[in-house]
Amino acid sequence: MQNELKLNFDKIISLNNFSDSQKKIKQENFNNYFEKGLPNKRNEDWKFSDINQIISKNFDNLNFIVDQKKIFEEKDFPLNFEHNKISFVDGKLYDFDFKYEAKDKILVDQNLDLDDTINQNTLLNLNSAFLTSVSKITIKKGYNVKKPLILFNYLSDGLKSSAINSRVDINLEDDSSLCVVSFLNENSEKNFINFRQKIKIGENSILKNYSLDPNTSENIKYLNKDINLSKNSHLEYFILSEGSKFIKQDINCNLDDEYGSISLNGIINLENEKHHEIKTVINHKKENCKSYQLIKSVLNDKSKGIYQGKIFVSPEAQKTDGYQLSRALLLNESVEFNAKPELEIYADDVKCSHGSTSGNIDENSIFYLMSRGLSYSESKKLLTNGFLNEVIEKISNEDVKKLVKKLSGINV
């Protein structure tokens, strides 16, 4: 695979019109990746999900060059509320529509501003090396986006064994607000998706970001998000992790200034042999910030769920309030749940705690329901739904909440 990778890289350089500085950054990133390869379980962050092994098990060969389709028929999606949308096909910007919003307040453009520091995460190196454009969404100062923005990620039909590298940057200027729902594409063929997002939230701004992966697919996905919060800003983040064969969501939040707050919630609901991981890092850098995390997992069949969460509190970040809770239900003897909730604290006047539980459904509760006429499986369903519903109820946008309930089939 190594030789072909090199050929693929040379091809992407020759096909595109990159500037010299871009070429240099790309080459450095590629070299770092080429030297170190994909992360494996010897890497602490990948201890529970060996991506190197997963990729080599699922793909004989990966194609890194994907031509963009000129015409793509967008599939109908059951959204019964008013929304703005941006669609991406094979990782590239395809179309957008902001019919409900004021003109010149939302900018969508493409460029290729790559970070000039070389990241130690080789998947990000891979992303930078093969990226041909970065899509950038900017919300202008003082503008509150009225309707939720839906990001559709499609894959074109027949695409397989391809590595799709894509990157979207979202920039909320001061005093603005936005609600984004990103849908991960549905496609039954097997591809490797390496998706990166960089988000900046300006002062007094609010971002609601919902990352949904509801449909069953054979895809192997890695999602990396870097989110920076300015003074007095708020982030609400929700993850629905259900569909893909493998997905790892790597979410890094930086509370760069005072009075920032984060509410990060997630559901891992798995069946068959799916393997999902959520990894979060909340970086408390300044005083008086808050973070709250709740991750619930339900594991069926032979699935594997992982939660790695870290709260980091730097010495300046006094008066920090950090909380993290992970709960898992194991419903089959072949499932596996691993958790690594971390606290790394360097300031003394803080309130930080985490909790983690994993276990089976309480048999007494099942008995209670069955004695009232429900069957065993109905009782079980009711209890797991109730378990997961607690997380869904944390979604503050009512339209999205209904949508998530519909997609996940969780209705109480």
Place this chain on the structure above:
Amino acid sequence: MDSRQKEIDSLKDYKYGFSTDIENTKAPKGLNEDVIKFISNIKKEPQWMLDFRLKAFERFKQLKEPDWQKPKYPKIDYQDLYYYSAPKSMKDKPKSLDDLDPKLLETYKKLGIPLQEQARLNGIAVDAVFDSVSVATTFKEELTKQGIIFCSMSEAIQKHPELVKKYLGSVIPTTDHFFATLNSAVFTDGSFVYIPENVKCPMELSTYFRINASETGQFERTLIIADKGSYVSYLEGCTAPMRDENQLHAANVELIALDDAEIKYSTVQNWYPGDKDGKGGIYNFVTKRGLCKGINSKISWTQVETGSAITWKYPSCILKGDNSVGEFYSIAITNNHQKADTGTKMIHLGKNTKSKIISKGISAGKSDMMYRGLVDISSKADNSRNFTQCDSLLMGNKCGAHTIPYIKNKNLKSNIEHEATTSKISDEQLYYCNQRGLNQEEAVSLIVNGFCKEVLQQLPMEFAVEAQKLVGISLEGSVG
């Protein structure tokens, strides 16, 4: 000045920091096969023991020093250490305590460990290890009556080879990690305990470790076997002289509990922690592992860690027998420049196994404290349970407290619960105590003792008092 203040002042400095000027027999500096043969030879070991060491050394040569731990330390030159050091007078082992070098007796008297049996009122049998050799074991006769074997490792190799051969390396194999393998190759002495079937050991057994010689690593090995239905409570204490250099202490402790047996292992670790600027001190890289081999067996670790420049250890339980129980109670205190990366591993293999982890970490000054633990429930360990609680207390904003639990569950009938908190002593708590006439330091000591109470309660009486004092002393001057 009241009497308590006087007591505190007298204890403020590391009171075990003296060294004993005593003639030593040392192995040549460095680590190679000849040194291992020298150690084996001087201890008149049988061939199988030498083979065991050489096998471990073969393996050691292939291993790399781990570097994933949080407290980093300058590279240790393993060729620049003495691997064996013994008081010269020990060469012909004294028959009784009366023949023991008076200087040695004096040292232990200073440490508060009287070796003369008549001086003992509280009935604890002690095995004292000085640098590389065991110098004395008390109350031997009384224990022998019950069939209990409590002696030094060297003696056990000579007198009870069948037991040593069967169990040594069965919990920590020679192919284990870097420091454990090093220990297997060069271990010098330690304690050996065997409790026969259905015997409840009538007194607390105890080992006292003392590093005296400079440039010496201490590598002792402890093996405790509790046969069916037996019970033993074992205590371990450690001190070392104050020196500018860092000294390595890499011990192995193996516990084996057969059916219905119970082992309680308590440690009060007070190695020299280095001075206020972080110079000197002991590197405490110890491998402690207990195997609950039989059904209904129980192993309980209790540790009070106040010393050492760097503490890096994870006393673990392998819960192999059905219905076995593992417990871990820990207080770790770091002050000044001390660093600790400690915790436990609970590996559930048998059905209905239970484990409980209570860890209390206190960091002050410029120190760094880490709880790192693993709970692993395998797919066959039905109906297993784990409860983990780790609380950290921070004093000042130049120190750090970290918690990294690894939680693995492969069994749907098992439950794991984990909770952790980090906080500081609140102003309200201090105000409340001050208002009632306690000064700042008394208040802190009271609150910290309350914070640690759950663990202190687990210690045997004699240790609990000492530990409580130690907790107070370790935090002297860290508040205000």
